[in-house]
Each structure stands twice: as C-alpha cells, then as structure tokens.
Amino acid sequence: MSAREISPGVVVRLVSLSIQRHVPLNVHFDITYRCNERCIHCYLDHEDHGEMTTAEIKSVLDQLKGAGTLFLTFSGGEIFVRDDCFELLEYAHKLHFDLTIKTNGLGTDAVRAQRLRQLGVRRVQLSVYSADAAVHDEITKVKGSFVRTIAAVKHFKEAGLVVKIACPLMPQNTGGYRDFMKLAHDLDVHYTMDPTITGKLDGDMSLLTLRQPMNELVEILKDPELRPNDCDDSSMDLAEGLSESYHDIPCSAGHNNVYISPYGEVWPCIQLPVAAGNLRKQRFEDIWYGSPALRRVREARDSEVPVCSTCSIRQYCERCPGLALSEQGDLNGPSERACQLAEMKAQLARVENPVSAFHLLELRGSAAQERRQPSASLVKITPLRA
Amino acid sequence: MITAEVYSRNPMAAWTEFEDKTFVISAEDSTLHELNATGAFIWQQMESKLTKKELAERVASEFDVTPEQVLADVDDFISALVNKNLVRKETGE
Numbered sequence: 001m002s003a004r005e006i007s008p009g010v011v012v013r014l015v016s017l018s019i020q021r022h023v024p025l026n027v028h029f030d031i032t033y034r035c036n037e038r039c040i041h042c043y044l045d046h047e048d049h050g051e052m053t054t055a056e057i058k059s060v061l062d063q064l065k066g067a068g069t070l071f072l073t074f075s076g077g078e079i080f081v082r083d084d085c086f087e088l089l090e091y092a093h094k095l096h097f098d099l100t101i102k103t104n105g106l107g108t109d110a111v112r113a114q115r116l117r118q119l120g121v122r123r124v125q126l127s128v129y130s131a132d133a134a135v136h137d138e139i140t141k142v143k144g145s146f147v148r149t150i151a152a153v154k155h156f157k158e159a160g161l162v163v164k165i166a167c168p169l170m171p172q173n174t175g176g177y178r179d180f181m182k183l184a185h186d187l188d189v190h191y192t193m194d195p196t197i198t199g200k201l202d203g204d205m206s207l208l209t210l211r212q213p214m215n216e217l218v219e220i221l222k223d224p225e226l227r228p229n230d231c232d233d234s235s236m237d238l239a240e241g242l243s244e245s246y247h248d249i250p251c252s253a254g255h256n257n258v259y260i261s262p263y264g265e266v267w268p269c270i271q272l273p274v275a276a277g278n279l280r281k282q283r284f285e286d287i288w289y290g291s292p293a294l295r296r297v298r299e300a301r302d303s304e305v306p307v308c309s310t311c312s313i314r315q316y317c318e319r320c321p322g323l324a325l326s327e328q329g330d331l332n333g334p335s336e337r338a339c340q341l342a343e344m345k346a347q348l349a350r351v352e353n354p355v356s357a358f359h360l361l362e363l364r365g366s367a368a369q370e371r372r373q374p375s376a377s378l379v380k381i382t383p384l385r386a
Numbered sequence: 387m388i389t390a391e392v393y394s395r396n397p398m399a400a401w402t403e404f405e406d407k408t409f410v411i412s413a414e415d416s417t418l419h420e421l422n423a424t425g426a427f428i429w430q431q432m433e434s435k436l437t438k439k440e441l442a443e444r445v446a447s448e449f450d451v452t453p454e455q456v457l458a459d460v461d462d463f464i465s466a467l468v469n470k471n472l473v474r475k476e477t478g479e
Binding site: 069096099 | 397398399400401402403404405407409411413416418419420
C-alpha cells in the first residue's frame with residue numbers, strides 16, 4: 001500500500017487516466033444565471049427561466065460522484081443569489097468533491113467566508129476588473145462593488161481559502177493591467193488575465209466589440225511577469241506532463257471536463273455549447289457515455305483538423321474548439337482569434353513573418369479574387385512589427 | 387476502561403475513486419495523493435472509526451493474507467496518512 005504525495009507524476013496520472021477512461025473529473029456547474037451585477041461583457045441572460053430545484057441539483061451531484069468527478073466548481077451568475085447555495089455546498093461537501101466557487105463576493109463577510117471553508121470550499125475565484133475602483137464599478141454597473149469585492153478577497157484569504165482574482169481584458173481596463181498585477185501581489189492572491197470575450201449564449205455577438213485588438217495586447221504578451229512561460233523555455237514539468245496527457249486532443253472538453261447549466265443542460269464546456277442532453281430527462285451517465293454529440297467532440301484530433309493541422313505555427317496556438325464554433329461555425333475549424341494570437345506569439349519568438357494556415361488560405365483566396373477583380377485588396381492581414 | 391486509538395478519514399479531504407486507485411486531496415495544503423489498490427481499500431474502510439488491528443483484519447480478509455502479515459504495513463500507512471492530515475486519530479473506548 002502506498003500514498004504518494006503530489007508530484008507532476010500524480011497529477012499527470014490522474015488526468016491521463018480520466019481522459020483515457022472518459023471520467024468527468026472536472027465539472028463546471030452554473031447553478032444560476034441570475035446575478036446582482038450587470039457586467040458589460042457578460043454573455044448570460046440573467047432571467048430565471050426555470051432553474052433546477054434543490055432536489056434536482058442534489059440528484060445531479062449524486063450522479064456526478066458516481067461517475068468519478070473530483071473537481072466541482074459552482075459558478076453562475078452569482079451563486080449566492082440562490083437561497084439554497086449553502087445547502088448545496090454542504091451536500092457537495094458530504095459527497096467529498098474538491099470544491100471551488102466563483103463569486104463576485106458582494107455579500108461575503110468574515111462569517112460567510114469561514115462557513116464556506118468549513119463546508120470544504122478550498123478555492124474561490126472572484127472577478128476583479130481593475131485596480132481602479134471607478135473602472136471596476138463602471139464594468140459591473142454596481143457602485144461600490146470594487147470595495148465590497150476586495151473586502152471579500154481579504155475575508156476569503158483570512159479564512160484559509162486559495163484565492164484567485166480574474167480579469168477579462170477589454171479596452172476599458174487593459175491599460176491598467178500592471179496595476180491589477182500589483183493589486184494581486186499586494187493582496188497575496190493568484191491572478192489571471194484573459195483577452196477572451198465571447199458572444200452571448202443566445203447567439204448575440206455584439207459583445208465582441210469589447211475584445212481588445214490583438215495589436216494592443218503585444219505589450220502584455222511580452223511582459224515576462226504576466227506570462228513567464230511564453231518568455232522562458234524552462235516550462236514547468238507539471239505543464240509539460242499535462243500537455244502529454246492531452247496529446248493530440250484539442251482540449252479537455254468532453255474528455256474529462258463537462259459543463260452543466262442551471263436548466264440541466266449538459267455541454268462539453270461552457271465555451272463549447274454543444275447540446276449533449278438534459279439532466280431533467282436523462283441520467284448523467286447516459287448523457288456522458290451515450291451522447292452522439294459528445295462522441296463527435298471526443299473523436300476530434302488536432303492532427304486531423306483540416307486547416308490547422310497544416311499550420312506552421314501550431315506550436316504557438318491555443319485553438320479553442322468552442323471559439324472556433326462560435327466564430328466560424330465549425331468546432332474543427334480555425335479560430336480567427338487564436339490565429340491572431342498565435343501569429344503574435346510566433347513573432348515575439350522571432351519567427352520570421354509568421355502567418356497561420358488559415359490566414360494563408362485567406363490570402364490565397366484574396367489573391368484569386370484579386371485576379372478576377374483587380375480592385376480588391378490583396379493583403380488582408382498585416383504582420384505586426386516585432 | 388480500555389482505550390484504543392481509532393482512525394477515520396479527515397472529513398475535509400476530497401477524493402475520487404476509479405479503476406483500482408483513489409486520488410485524495412488534502413484540504414489543508416492542497417496536495418494530491420494517490421493511493422494504490424490496498425491503500426484505496428483501507429481508505430474505504432475508514433468511513434468508520436477503526437483501530438489499526440481492525441484495519442489489518444479487514445485487509446487480511448480482503449487480500450488473503452494474515453492480519454499479522456499486514457499489521458506493520460497498515461501501521462506505516464496509517465501513520466503516513468495521519469502525518470499528512472488525511473486521517474484523524476482519536477482515542478476511543
């Protein structure tokens with residue numbers, strides 16, 4: 001008998017086994033879409049269209065435990081607008097999940113933070129949009145929200161939770177990214193920044209106007225404090241090991257990762273809204289192992305993706321099948337945003353004139369069009385200066 | 387009054403079981419541990435409070451060995467889990 005402590009090897013074995021056996025190791029469970037903030041970039045409809053009841057969610061949790069789930073994230077919406085949130089967390093704790101919550105922290109005081117810790121919540125992620133209170137409040141549309149969220153961060157820290165603050169980058173806040181990093185440092189918490197802004201779940205793509213233009217992200221990508229692995233070849237063993245676990249599959253969605261909506265819908269990932277089934281009509285295992293949609297997602301291999309598999313700068317690419325689906329209508333297709341990002345990273349790595357396979361195709365298509373219509377523009381993309 | 391040390395899982399630990407393995411996360415320090423088949427069996431048993439002798443007896447009946455053969459290994463294993471705060475030790479009657 002043995003009990004090995006954490007090491008990259010243990011993590012890799014767990015992840016690899018879960019992928020090989022299709023164990024839903026990671027579950028992102030939005031228990032509500034309702035929220036007490038109105039963030040300008042939010043992709044959700046905050047009306048309650050018939051969320052699952054307490055009993056329904058408990059039944060789903062029972063099924064997830066039986067299927068082998070370890071990492072369970074309760075998210076939303078704002079999870080604490082549900083009156084039964086603590087009851088659900090207590091139930092999840094009794095089932096021995098490793099619990100993470102995502103919250104804006106508006107209603108969190110020291111007592112609530114302590115109670116969450118006692119209920120086995122190990123990690124918490126809070127959205128903090130800026131180190132500048134006015135910028136944060138302008139994004140959430142709730143005056144005073146910055147002060148309350150930062151107070152919650154401190155309460156969670158004092159209660160012993162692992163705390164991360166997350167900041168989607170938009171034109172409104174990108175300029176202050178260094179101050180955001182300093183805020184995280186001062187609070188002694190983890191942080192993440194993400195330039196991914198997605199369309200609304202109802203298909204409305206108007207939010208994409210909030211995406212930060214790629215050429216304005218160069219300074220951030222070059223910042224070694226933000227993305228050390230991009231600027232340093234000595235990647236962590238853990239990351240290297242994990243990338244082996246995901247060898248030739250686009251991502252964890254549908255393999256060991258699953259998303260559940262407040263209405264019981266099951267998708268491979270929150271970013272990949274491919275309807276696999278509904279827990280109000282089917283058992284989780286029937287969906288997880290029997291859904292044709294999930295089977296199609298699992299069959300995808302990077303080496304077989306038509307355009308991207310031929311791309312010369314694939315190593316710099318983090319193509320998201322969900323974004324590809326929303327942007328191009330094909331989860332096995334290229335993603336414009338990923339192509340732009342890969343070209344920028346390749347350029348920073350001093351690859352000469354990097355152009356993705358997708359953009360090359362576009363260029364050739366433009367060239368053909370040019371021959372037919374001499375007035376059309378030949379060059380559709382302009383490589384960025386190093 | 388006879389007292390004995392009994393052992394049970396730390397209720398703050400999170401874990402999952404698949405194949406013949408159990409993966410356990412310590413809530414205190416966020417470390418991940420992997421238990422092999424025998425370790426996973428003992429982990430399952432510690433849903434109730436048991437002495438090391440009782441655990442050795444259960445291992446013996448499951449794996450076709452004698453309690454005497456496994457008691458030392460059980461002792462080492464449980465002590466390791468107690469040190470990692472995955473298992474709680476109590477003194478019971």
